[in-house]
Amino acid sequence: xxxxxxxxxxxxxxxxxxxxxxxxxxxxxxxETGLAIPGAGIIAEYxxxxxxxGLTGRRLLPETTAQRVEVRRLLDWFLVKFDAExxxxxxxxxxxxxxxxxxxxxxxxxMNAIRAARANVRYHMKYIGYLMxxxxxIAGDHLTYADLAAAAHLSCVDYLGxxxxxxDETARDWYARLKSRPSFRMLLADRVPGMAPADHxxxxxx
Amino acid sequence: xxxxxxxxxxxxxxxxxxxxxxxxxxxxxxxETGLAIPGAGIIAEYxxxxxxxGLTGRRLLPETTAQRVEVRRLLDWFLVKFDAExxxxxxxxxxxxxxxxxxxxxxxxxMNAIRAARANVRYHMKYIGYLMxxxxxIAGDHLTYADLAAAAHLSCVDYLGxxxxxxDETARDWYARLKSRPSFRMLLADRVPGMAPADHxxxxxx
Numbered sequence: 001x002x003x004x005x006x007x008x009x010x011x012x013x014x015x016x017x018x019x020x021x022x023x024x025x026x027x028x029x030x031x032e033t034g035l036a037i038p039g040a041g042i043i044a045e046y047x048x049x050x051x052x053x054g055l056t057g058r059r060l061l062p063e064t065t066a067q068r069v070e071v072r073r074l075l076d077w078f079l080v081k082f083d084a085e086x087x088x089x090x091x092x093x094x095x096x097x098x099x100x101x102x103x104x105x106x107x108x109x110x111m112n113a114i115r116a117a118r119a120n121v122r123y124h125m126k127y128i129g130y131l132m133x134x135x136x137x138i139a140g141d142h143l144t145y146a147d148l149a150a151a152a153h154l155s156c157v158d159y160l161g162x163x164x165x166x167x168d169e170t171a172r173d174w175y176a177r178l179k180s181r182p183s184f185r186m187l188l189a190d191r192v193p194g195m196a197p198a199d200h201x202x203x204x205x206x
Numbered sequence: 207x208x209x210x211x212x213x214x215x216x217x218x219x220x221x222x223x224x225x226x227x228x229x230x231x232x233x234x235x236x237x238e239t240g241l242a243i244p245g246a247g248i249i250a251e252y253x254x255x256x257x258x259x260g261l262t263g264r265r266l267l268p269e270t271t272a273q274r275v276e277v278r279r280l281l282d283w284f285l286v287k288f289d290a291e292x293x294x295x296x297x298x299x300x301x302x303x304x305x306x307x308x309x310x311x312x313x314x315x316x317m318n319a320i321r322a323a324r325a326n327v328r329y330h331m332k333y334i335g336y337l338m339x340x341x342x343x344i345a346g347d348h349l350t351y352a353d354l355a356a357a358a359h360l361s362c363v364d365y366l367g368x369x370x371x372x373x374d375e376t377a378r379d380w381y382a383r384l385k386s387r388p389s390f391r392m393l394l395a396d397r398v399p400g401m402a403p404a405d406h407x408x409x410x411x412x
Contacts, residue, residue, distance in 0.1 A: 021279075022333070023279075023282075023283060023287055035271075035272055035275065037275050038279055038282075039278075039279070039282055041247075041278075041282070042275060042278045042279060042282065045251075045274070045278060046271070046274075046275055049271060049274065050271060065241075065252070065255060065256060066241055068251070068252075068255065069241065069243050069248060069252055072245075072247075072248045072251060073227075073229075073244055073245070073248060076229075076244075076245055076247070076248065077229060080286065081229055127228070
């Protein structure tokens with residue numbers, strides 16, 4: 001079933017949102033039963049446990065112990081490390097600060113933070129290229145949650161025009177393969193209000 | 207089986223350690239087979255999958271979907287949020303910087319970072335107190351990985367003398383119960399070289 005997407009401006013710290021996720025962070029998946037599942041990594045584990053078992057060969061968290069460790073390691077890599085070193089800076093400085101009041105931390109972007117993110121993203125592209133030089137997908141032979149997490153973060157950075165696509169051709173090929181999948185369409189059609197994406201953002205040939 | 211503890215000074219970025227965990231972070235569990243499992247949350251999932259099924263009533267990651275979400279939510283709370291807001295600052299400023307060269311970021315502690323951590327820890331104590339006012343353990347009726355993660359972080363902060371134990375009596379009672387368990391002894395006996403813990407650190411009655 002398609003989820004209904006709802007925007008949450010976390011810096012407003014709405015009380016009814018904090019009741020759903022006391023940490024005040026997104027994403028949160030809310031089931032029809034009311035169960036709230038906070039955080040992309042926890043949502044991945046939850047979807048695997050509630051829907052994944054029926055998918056056999058297309059399961060996004062693989063079955064063997066060592067492969068599960070590798071998927072989770074790379075989920076953490078992109079959801080925590082890449083976010084802390086790249087996406088967090090760029091999205092805060094270029095997007096969130098436009099919508100925040102000055103009391104909430106709004107204002108002009110901090111160019112030092114943007115420069116740090118642009119330097120950091122280069123070594124992450126090299127790491128993706130290194131992984132893809134020996135694997136079919138980020139965590140091994142099959143598409144997993146690790147590919148989706150990596151692509152989701154890269155897509156945010158690409159929207160802002162800050163992915164150095166010339167850095168690593170192998171990384172670029174992997175992203176092109178993912179971007180062409182039907183499941184990626186909804187993401188590529190999504191827009192930040194009042195802010196156009198980089199020209200090539202939704203092109204499958206970039 | 208008891209694990210053998212090995213200290214790793216992550217700021218040295220030893221090549222043989224980066225081969226085990228490219229993210230360069232601790233903890234890492236290394237199995238006798240050579241399989242390396244990086245990160246406390248991933249280690250918890252791994253131990254549950256490889257040893258937890260046999261523990262039935264004493265399993266540290268419970269079996270029902272909603273309880274698993276709650277344990278993972280709180281694991282993230284302490285391993286990521288509490289670490290970013292409290293433990294990370296204190297351990298870096300008060301401990302790691304003593305052992306780092308100045309090129310690695312060593313030097314005197316940044317008192318602003320320490321003050322921020324001391325302010326932040328108060329609302330975390332209140333949150334633990336709030337949870338414990340309606341539950342037997344942090345995530346529900348049973349002891350889980352969430353209790354261990356919370357206690358491990360509090361123990362680091364307590365070693366440094368920075369837990370405001372007067373802030374919330376319910377939180378203090380929960381920690382006293384955990385601290386009295388035999389499995390906690392090894393942790394309480396551990397020492398940072400050249401740095402004594404706070405006076406009450408290993409007391410079961412504090």
